[in-house]
Amino acid sequence: MQNTIFKNFINNEWVESSSQKTLSSISPMNKHEVVGQVAASDVQDLEKAIQSAHEAKIQWRKLGQHARGQFLFKVADILESRLDEIAETMTKEMGKTLPEAKGETARGVAILRYYAGEGMRKNGDVIPSSDSEALMLTRRVPVGVVGIITPWNFPVAIPIWKLAPALVYGNTVVFKPATEAAVTAAKVMECFSEANLPKGVLNFITGSGSVIGQGIIDHPGIEAITFTGSETIGREVLKAAAAKGIKSQVEMGGKNPVIVTKDADIEKAVEGTISGAFRSTGQKCTATSKVIVEAPIYEAFKEKLLEETKKIKVGNGLQADVWMGPCASESQFNTVKEYINIGQEEGATLLLGGEVLDQQEYKDGFYVSPAIFDNVQPSMRIAQEEIFGPVIALIKVADIQEAIDVANDTKYGLSASIYTQNISSFLKFADEIEAGLVRINAESAGVELQAPFGGMKQSGVGSREQGEAAQEFYTEVKTIFIKE
Incomplete structure (x- = not known):
């Protein structure tokens, strides 16, 4: 594992960063052990990832919610087959005990299956119209290209509880994990890669927070952003999202x-x-x-x-x-x-x-x-x-x-x-x-996983995560009035 280098995953290809530089992930159990290396990406790589997501979003949306859910079922099966390997990597990379790591990975499988099931659930309502000869209804539609930035403490569960609803509801994604847990995240991405999602739907990019994280926050091509991490960065996400007029969702910890x-x-x-x-x-x-x-x-x-x-x-x-x-x-x-x-x-x-x-x-x-x-x-x-x-x-x-x-x-x-x-x-x-x-x-x-999760006061801003509540963030409501 020490010599393994994990590349970016952009437009369904594992590619080196433009800089051809890497970042090492160090085991907290032994600071001399390199768990693996990930790409030290730059703004050129980020541009490619965001462009790829934009090019894929129309066809992914048109594919339909049921078909998108079927992809998540595939990812769940693949992740489950690799549970022990990924859990061991998590323990080596961020230190939590192996039983906890296995439990978290199993939870990731369950989250994928939960949202895969969303493929067969309703995505709108019929509303009575004052015009008796008209039909009025709502549909949930994807917000577009979603930027996902995740922390190191739950390197399987938190990415998946963001990725799974984002994808099943029809969005395309640019995903940046914390460098401290990026090897584990890369192995999760391998499960998505093996499931053969259409090109450009899910893009994985690693690198420093100051370059890639900030780049995602500021980029005009990102149409919604969900973040879990420090209060300092969470506030930057909120400011940038407000300035661009896009949806944001931040979770910034607790006491x-x-x-x-x-x-x-x-x-x-x-x-x-x-x-x-x-x-x-x-x-x-x-x-x-x-x-x-x-x-x-x-x-x-x-x-x-x-x-x-x-x-x-x-x-x-x-x-x-x-x-x-x-x-x-x-x-x-x-x-x-x-x-x-x-x-x-x-x-x-x-x-x-x-x-x-x-x-x-x-x-x-x-x-x-x-x-x-x-x-x-x-x-x-x-x-x-x-x-x-x-x-x-x-x-x-x-x-x-x-x-x-x-x-x-x-x-x-x-x-x-x-x-x-x-x-x-x-x-x-x-x-x-x-x-x-x-x-x-x-x-x-x-x-x-089936219940809404999020905080009050300065713990979080935006709609809740997990369960049915996730639909609020990853979709917009479109009202449709039909008359002959």
Whole structure:
């Protein structure tokens, strides 16, 4: 795998970049291991990709929704046949454990089949007309050429939950993955390539964010753009889309709370908190980040949380007994270390973890032990800012109202959960919490492919992703009036 170079996929051909330069993808488990190389594309390559998508869009639209869905069924079968290989690549490239990587790849298969099924579902409505001799109806039509920019933390699921609806609803695509996960993305693209979509329908291009990502954002030939990633780039997407008058959809992360009430099942709450906070090394946009606990059970919850967190095995995600892998990159590793220092400087108490693991089998990777902070004030940076790592901020509150107030005290609003046995508490929480995804007696990080997904406040702007809601972004409504 070390010598494998993955090219761009443009107009159904795997082609070198104009620069003939490459970028290396480094394994976070061993910084000396090159997982693969991808094209370091330039603006000439991007022009070719966008032109290819434009040339293909009319015929792809005319093909019909059912036929487009059949292509996705083919891709799903191919991806499923390569599940183990692609999951192993994902683990090597971005560090999540192999069971998690297999689960994500299987989810990609399920997403493809879900949207393939959209090929047989309605794409409009008949509406009564005031003219009794007329027929009035609506049709959903594609927006055109869609730019897709995806992050490194879910290198199979996030690209597919954007690609699949974009394609089945009749759009053509220019897709740029994060460089840190571009080898995994290239292997997913091989599945689409093998399914023999018509020329130019799906174009895959790798390169730096400053050149290719920004190029997609600014290019007049992009007719809609969907982005998942940092808040900084998300704002650039929104500005550029507004200036061009095109659709945009951005997801920019979260600071996701879990509330534990005094009547909660402590064991269940601890289990969900650990899974939500530390699976995928906390590198989920829906990961649990601050844990807000009512005073009567605070000490008991904290004791159980520490006890169970100590059992976590950190290491190489390919090893069967490893529960948590490394940070996905040196940059993310440094960010996590910085926030652990910030928490201590702010006066919070580091109860457990937060240690850089750099001895023996850890010495060449980006490993840090899961961290738990106590004595956290809601205004502290570790309680306000997205860390995107295995760090929990514990906050003690007097009652459910204070808990909800603290949970809402953030600029983000992606996901939130509560553990309680009290009906009035979870109804109050569901009503008052400012988050797009609300979960009761379940971890904050659960997302189901058939349900709308997206955030409030500064977590996201634009229509929801996944499920039937995806149709809102990838199509426009055309009203048709027919009279003899």
